Amino acid sequence: MSVAVVGGGLAGITAALALADAGRDVSLYEGRGWLGGLTHSYRHGEIEVDNGQHVFLRCCEAYRRLLARLGVTDRVALQPRLSIPVRSAATGRTARLRRAPLPAPAHLAGSLLRYSPLRPGQRLRFIQAALALRRVDPSDPATDEQSFGDWLSAHGQSPRAVSALWDLIGVATLNAPAPHASLALAATVFQIGLLTKASAGDIGWSLVPLRRLHGEPALQHLSAAGARVYTGARVESVRPRGDRWTIGVRGDEHVVDQVVLAVPPAAAQRLLPAGLPFPPGWAEQLGSSPIINAHVVYDRPVLDGPFLATVESPAQWIFDRTAQAGEAVPAGGQYIAVSLSAADDLVDLPTAQLREMLVPELAKLLPAARGAGVLDFFVTRERHATIRQGPGSGRLRPPPGAVAPGLAIAGAWTATGWPATMEGAVRSGEAAAAAVLSTVEHVPAEVAR
Ligand SMILES: Cc1cc2nc3c(=O)[nH]c(=O)nc-3n(C[C@H](O)[C@H](O)[C@H](O)COP(=O)(O)OP(=O)(O)OC[C@H]3O[C@@H](n4cnc5c(N)ncnc54)[C@H](O)[C@@H]3O)c2cc1C
Known part of the structure; x- marks a missing residue:
């Protein structure tokens, strides 16, 4: 069975590898000249520069599985124990958010009680709110409609506590300050990363430029697994043809059995065939x-x-x-x-x-x-x-996987249960590949008899 994967970011790489490993005939089309999508590197003069610093957490299990599949786990550092130095520009003092060898959430209590950017009363109120956040249900659609900022002020959090602690983590993980962040996504990040399992929040980062962590090893491993990788190949159309699909690229048409569309929302909106249950203008509403x-x-x-x-x-x-x-x-x-x-x-x-x-x-x-x-x-x-991960954004995020017979979507922007992160991208790629693999292979009648 032939599968076209459109988009060579982490979602597309993950889907393509899983499908090639399962014996599918995979072609990956990437519009740019490299794989890795939003995680890439270039040369500034002689310096290797990443397009932006990326970190992950120990709890990013799908992402770490991808690193293992790419054979690059020795190219990342992962803290043995969460430790974040936090320096105030006003006082020059450095506090440390560090986990103690205790089960969650007690593992952070000691460093929170000593956290100098907050006054003692604010520290206690932070701990109370963090415990209340553990009980918020991120899967309830009503939670996603609420602003994290509103929830924090309703739970006694001063602007100072928000900027000196909640946003320290929240802005970096949700790419939005508390007033503009969905409560559901904030609850997910804090619950999974900090409040449920002590080791979950240990921080990891690449020891090499991102192209050497993702894009280049992906190209190698996809080729070794038998997939064809086309870079500089911007897909212009994805159309059903009977029970197969046609991919339009550089004026040519390629016919395949199945498609995984792993492109950002605006490109997905352009490429998805009409008639699917996406609200008009959903990509613009999702924003970035x-x-x-x-x-x-x-x-x-x-x-x-x-x-x-x-x-x-x-x-x-x-x-x-x-x-x-x-x-x-x-x-x-x-x-x-x-x-x-x-x-x-x-x-x-x-x-x-x-x-x-x-x-x-x-x-x-x-x-x-x-x-x-x-x-x-x-x-x-x-x-x-x-994507803009504000209140109500969950409504606009379809689950990764099949959206039509033979057509699956993936991308960090889909509803993976995670914010738009590398972990979300890889999870979505796994889900899309699983959807493709769950399709019963068409066996010609005479062979079946
Ligand atoms: C500066 C920065 C910092 C970040 N920091 C972190 C971090 O610290 N931790 C973290 O977990 N996440 C971080 N992220 C987010 C993370 O990089 C993304 O969520 C993730 O890489 C998205 O992967 P993706 O495969 O879903 O999408 P993308 O990486 O966007 O991949 C989609 C691919 O599709 C291709 N494409 C688009 N249209 C077409 C077409 N028509 N035909 C063919 N190909 C097409 C694109 O060129 C792209 O390569 C950061 C992102 C940025 C930009």
Whole structure:
């Protein structure tokens, strides 16, 4: 049976690998010149740059399965025990969110009770609200209609507690501040990542540029599994033809038995055949939310440790990228990326203005940056990093899997039970592949007899 997978991001890669491993005749079509989708790398001068810093959690089991299938688990770091240094730009003090060897949710209680960006009363109220969040049912459609911000204020959380703790995690994982985030998705993130299993929230990151973690190994493994991979192959149409499908690409038509459409919502809306139960304009309603990264090369080390989260600062999260960047970072220098999620107000600012804003901010946060020379400063902007994960977004997210006979959808934007993340993308790819594989193979009548 032949299957066309359209889209070579993590969702498409996962589906294509699962189908090729199961013996299907797989062709993967990717519009760009590389695999990996929203997780990719390019060269800025001699420096290897990722389009944006990516992290995962120990609980991202589907994503970690993909890493294992690609043979790259030795190319990521995974904390043995969750530990997040959090520095205040106002006071320069560093608090640490760290798990103790206790079952959840007690594993975080000690570090929360000492969390200096909040006053003692705020810390206690945070713990009470976190315990209440454990009881919220994310699968109830009514939960998704509520704003996380409203829920937090109804549970005694001050603007200070929201910005210094809830949004520290929430903005980075939901790509939206609490008032604009769905309660269902926020509850999912906090319940799975922090409140249910102690080890779930341990943080992982790539030790190599993302292209060497996803896109390049995927190309190798897909080819080895017998799949054909076409890059630079933008699919223009997907149409039913009898009980088969026609894929239009570069003016040619390819006929296949089944299709997995693993493209972002706007492309899916264009390509899905008419007559499916999607509300008009659903992709625009789902919308998208930007993430930008400011990349700064210093002439000396400025950041201790692999990353730093910040409060009372626009800098959000800062990552050391020196080792991933290759030899091009001058000896003795350091390359850091400042990851700015929910960047609606920043995405259109000129690089010079971002530099004017962020370099002094980094000097406030990182004492060693005060006298340091900035050798390079540049910005990567991803306008459609994730869907807009606001209240009511769940209604617009169809489940991954079959949408018509022989046609399945995948993508981090589908209803995977997760926010739009690498884990969601891989889960959706697994679900789409399972839907394709569950279709009984058509056996010609004379053979069946
Ligand atoms: C800057 C940034 C930071 C992020 N940080 C994190 C993080 O820390 N942790 C995390 O878990 N997630 C993070 N994410 C989100 C994560 O990258 C995505 O959720 C995930 O990679 C999406 O995978 P996907 O396969 O669903 O979609 P995509 O990666 O968008 O893949 C879809 C593919 O389809 C292709 N395509 C589109 N139209 C066509 C067509 N007509 N024909 C052929 N191909 C087509 C596209 O070129 C693309 O390659 C981040 C995203 C960004 C941008």
